[in-house]
Amino acid sequence: MKLQYFTFALMQQQKVRVRFAPSPTGGLHLGGVRTVLFNYLFAKQHGGEFVLRIEDTDQARYVPGAEEYIIECLRWCGLNADEGPHIGGPFAPYRQSERKETYRQFAEQLVKNGYAYYAFDTTEELEAMRAKLKTPENPSPQYNHAARLQMRNSISLSAEETAALLEKGTPHVIRIKMPANEEVGFTDLIRGHVQFNTDTVDDKVLLKADGMPTYHLAVVVDDYQMKITHAFRGEEWLPSAPVHLLLWKYLGWESDMPEWAHLPLILKPDGHGKLSKRDGDRLGFPVYAMNWTDPKTNEITKGFREIGFLPEAFLNMLVMLGWNDGTGKEIFSMPEMIERFSLERVHKSGAKFDFEKAKWFNHEYIVATDNDKLAELFLPVLKEKGENASLEYISKIAGMIKERCHFVNEIWDHGFFFFQQPKTYDVAAVKPKWSAEKTQFFMDWASVLETMSDFSLETIEESFKQLATSMNIKVGELQLPFRIMLCGGKFGPTVFNIAETLGKHETIERIVKGLDAINA
RNA sequence: GCCGCGUUGGUAAAUCGGUUAAUACACCUCCCUUUCACGGAGGAAUGACGGGUUCGACUCCCGUACGCGGUACCA
CATH class of the missing domain: 1.10.1160.10 (Glutamyl-trna Synthetase; Domain 2)
Structure with a gap:
């Protein structure tokens, strides 16, 4: 009985839970989608859950509509979350702005336990400090164990001074107190063991003056409360991993810390750097x-x-x-x-x-993709071009030209002539080898087509070849002109296929118009 | 500057100490097709550098160089 309970508890604990935690600041970058994908694949592979969490702790960068946009992107990709702000879940709310009250208590707890401290420095004071300490050898001075003693915070100030400032409601932040010269390491699922010395990382702000947490505090608190087991994020987060590691430890949750995986970046095609x-x-x-x-x-x-x-x-x-x-x-x-x-x-x-x-x-x-599906996808594009056609007709065309399309939209580029008669003709392609006999051929053939009751690929091609042979003209020399008449240029699928699809009436009309254009 | 991470053809990449170092995209040539594409045949093109370890290193170790990331009350 006891063992059974233990096994059950263990299984519960091991239930894989991952999250994607974007900040709603704009468009969803393809690197973000890849992060979602890896999360999703990992979760589904392990029968786990995928959580969407919105990191909207920076009110200055908040962009209305971005959250809905992100959700729609995920829906389009088919990477739907099992829990999130749009569908709720057992760990709601999933927006950090709505969890604001939660963070303060943990920040205070850290202060109480000596792992964090109040800092009253204004933006100007911080800038002054950086400007003062800045040297060619140290272009970005940190708010660290050395610098904090020169600043206004609950470590440099007396307990009375601090209490007084707090009582007056002086704006302040809470910073983590990074220990001196400690090695902090962890095993990254992708990179293996990674280690940092705490001397090289600064006293990151945990709770901002507006009461909102920074990413550092929020990610730890939320991952803990939402029982996240595996945390995947971009490589750009690797340098701040020691802060998160220490926070897990200082909050007493070390044994619940998720496994980390820092994903490689997607770079610019040319040059170097993150793709933007x-x-x-x-x-x-x-x-x-x-x-x-x-x-x-x-x-x-x-x-x-x-x-x-x-x-x-x-x-x-x-x-x-x-x-x-x-x-x-x-x-x-x-x-x-x-x-x-x-x-x-x-x-x-x-x-x-x-x-x-x-x-x-x-x-x-x-x-x-099957042709009917392509037709459905292409129909809106066609309408945008001011044309219309039946799905059946589009489907047939899609089948003929999809081999040469990179995008659904390109069905138009490679097949616009199925929907409208040529506006211009590439006469230069036929002129040099043009002759009165060829004009005669097409006039005669048009008459033949007129009488045709079965306008099929086979009959069209057969009559074309028959007439050409009887007039002693090479079939090959007539195909290109025919193509120009139907399409206007040197493109499109096999000519006889085009003719069949266009139908008898339209084919004859195009021959007549094309002849005019060539003989003009 | 400091810290971290990385480095196989133009690009994505296989190899997990022993190969003529795969494959795909792109590129070039030819065939097919009197358009293009598809398809087929072929071609050019790769282990940053220097030391080790080893009978043997693309592969393991150490340097150097280079690149990227971070160094915010942004994520």
Whole structure:
């Protein structure tokens, strides 16, 4: 009985729980989506739960609409959270701003236990301190164990002075008191053992003057209270890991601390550094998952969804950025990803984003998508172009040209002539080898087509070839002109397929118009 | 400056001490196709540098260089 209970308790404790904790400040970066993906895959693989938590502790950077936008991005990707501000859950609220009261008590507890202290320095005083201590050898002076004695805080001040300041309601923050010369280390699931000396990290602010926690306090308190077992985040957080480690220890929760994994960064395609929205603008590709409209400027930043990415392709592309299963396999369905994903095979180094490869992934998914589905996805694009057609018609076209599309939207670029007659003709492509006989051929053939009752691919092609042979003209020499008449240029699928799809009437009309254009 | 992390072709990358160092994208040539794409055949192109350890290092260790990240009352 006792053993059974123990086993049950252990299982409960081991239930995998991960979280994605974005701050609602703007568009969702593809690196963020990849972090979600890795979290999601890990959770699903272990039958665990995936939590969405909103880190909105910085009221100055808060952007209205960003939270809804993030949730919609996740929905589009199919990476839905099991708990979150939009659906609730047993650990609600999931917005840090709504948990504000929780943090203060833990910060106070840390002060009481000597692990943190009140600091009354104003922004100006902090700036003055940094300016004073700044040297070429030390360009960014820290508020650390040495500096804190020169500042106004509950360590440098007497207990009476501190109490008086507090009583007067003097604005203050609570800072962690980093110990001197201590080694703090942990085992990162991706990087192995990582160690820091506390002398090199400063007394980070835990609770801001407005009563809101900083990320450092909030992430620890929330991960603890929400029973997070595995915490994945970008590599840029690695340097502040010792702060978090110490906080877990100082709050007495060390045995509940999640396992950490610091994910490699996604880098610019050219040069070096983290991929930013600016790089996308500069190089002509999206960085955000979906279109993001800045509520202040109304400026729209293009997203992967809107340029015609399929969510499955988007995720597949992302999972390969920093991870592989070791077999060379590149196309993974969601169930396959969940099955094969492993943190051990996540790279330590950052990966440069390659838009060409991303396009290739989308192409692969478009080819694999059935034509009816493509037609549905393309219909809105078509309407935007001011045209309309039946799903059946679009589906047929999609099947013919999807091989040459990287994006759903490109069905238009490669097949616009199915929806409208050519406005211009690439006559230069046919003129040099044009002749009166060829004009005669097309006039005669148009008459033949007119009488045709079965306007099918086979009959069209057969009559074309028959007439060409009887007139002693090479079939090959007639195909390009025919293409120009139907499409206007040197593009599109097999000509006879186009003709069949266009139908008898339209084909004949285009032959007549095309002939005019060529002979003009 | 300091601290941390990293470094296999242009890009993503396999290899977990022994290979002619895979594969994919991109690029080039040819074939197919009198458009393009798909498909097929081929090509060019990679272990930052220097020391160790070892019979043997891309692989392990130590330096150096370079890159990135952090060094906020932002996350």
